[in-house]
Amino acid sequence: xxxxxxxxxxxxxxxxxxxxxxxxxxxxxxxxxxxxxxxxxxxxxxxxxxxxxxxxxxxxxxxxxxxxxxxxxxxxxxxxxxxxxxxxxxxxxxxxxxxxxxxxxxxxxxxxxxxxxxxxxxxxxxxxxxxxxxxxxxxxxxxxxxxxxxxxxxxxxxxxxxxxxxxxxxxxxxxxxxxxxxxxxxxxxxxxxxxxxxxxxxxxxxxxxxxxxxxxxxxxxxxxxxxxxxxxxxxxxxxx
DNA sequence: TATAAGATTGGCT
DNA sequence: GCCAATCTTATAT
Numbered sequence: 052x053x054x055x056x057x058x059x060x061x062x063x064x065x066x067x068x069x070x071x072x073x074x075x076x077x078x079x080x081x082x083x084x085x086x087x088x089x090x091x092x093x094x095x096x097x098x099x100x101x102x103x104x105x106x107x108x109x110x111x112x113x114x115x116x117x118x119x120x121x122x123x124x125x126x127x128x129x130x131x132x133x134x135x136x137x138x139x140x141x142x143x144x145x146x147x148x149x150x151x152x153x154x155x156x157x158x159x160x161x162x163x164x165x166x167x168x169x170x171x172x173x174x175x176x177x178x179x180x181x182x183x184x185x186x187x188x189x190x191x192x193x194x195x196x197x198x199x200x201x202x203x204x205x206x207x208x209x210x211x212x213x214x215x216x217x218x219x220x221x222x223x224x225x226x227x228x229x230x231x232x233x234x235x236x237x238x239x240x241x242x243x244x245x246x247x248x249x250x251x252x253x254x255x256x257x258x259x260x261x262x263x264x265x266x267x268x269x270x271x272x273x274x275x276x277x278x279x280x281x282x283x284x285x286x287x288x289x290x291x
Numbered sequence: 292t293a294t295a296a297g298a299t300t301g302g303c304t
Numbered sequence: 305g306c307c308a309a310t311c312t313t314a315t316a317t
Contacts, residue, residue: 154299155310207299
C-alpha cells in the first residue's frame with residue numbers, strides 16, 4: 052500500500068521537484084561525507100540541495116563551495132580546536148548541516164565532513180535554482196525580472212532563498228527536510244579553483260585554493276578579492 | 292559585563 | 305572600489 056506517497060508529494064511540493072531529482076529515492080548517504088574534506092568539496096559540485104518547508108520546496112544545483120579544514124586552518128571556525136556553542140556541530144558526525152549567523156543579518160550553511168571529532172566542513176556558496184524558483188524570489192523580495200541565477204548567488208543569498216536559518220543547524224542531511232542528492236557529474240574541465248573568499252585574516256591559509264566552482268556559471272558568486280578568479284590549470288601549476 | 296570583529300551584501304562614488 | 309547595515313559570537317576584563 053504505497054500510493055499515498057505520490058499523492059502527498061504532489062499536494063505539498065512544487066510539481067517540478069520530483070523531476071529535478073530524477074526519481075532518486077534517497078539523499079546522499081553519510082559515507083559520502085565521511086571522506087577527506089577536499090574530496091567532498093569537489094564532489095559536491097553538481098549535487099542538488101533540497102529544502103522542504105511548510106511554504107513549499109526549493110532545490111538548486113551546487114555550483115560553488117569552499118573547504119574548511121579544522122583546528123590548523125586559520126580560516127575555519129574550528130581553528131585552534133576550541134569547542135564553542137557555535138562550532139559544536141562541526142565536531143559531530145558527518146552529513147549534518149552547520150548553519151551560522153554572521154554580520155548581524157546573514158546565515159551561511161556548511162556540510163560537516165570527516166569522522167566524528169574532526170571539525171571540518173564545506174561551505175555552500177552558490178546554487179543554480181532548479182525548483183521552487185517563485186518561492187525563492189518571494190523569500191528574497193526580488194522582482195520577477197531578476198534572473199534565477201542571481202537568487203542563490205553567494206552564501207547569504209543561498210540561505211535566504213532556500214529558507215535556511217538557525218533552526219536548521221544540526222539538521223541530518225541524509226534524512227529529513229533539508230537534504231542533498233546526487234546530481235550532475237561535473238567534468239574536470241568545467242571546474243575552476245581559487246583561494247577562499249573573505250578570509251584575509253587567515254594569513255597563509257587564505258591563499259589555499261580551497262574554493263571550487265563551475266567555470267562560466269552565472270550563478271557563481273562574484274569574486275570580491277583581487278586575484279581570485281584563478282583557473283584550474285593555473286592552480287595546478289601553483290601547487291606543484 | 293564590555294568590546295571588537297565577522298566564511299556578506301547591496302548601493303553609491 | 306568604498307562603505308554602512310546589523311547583531312551574534314568570541315574573547316577579554
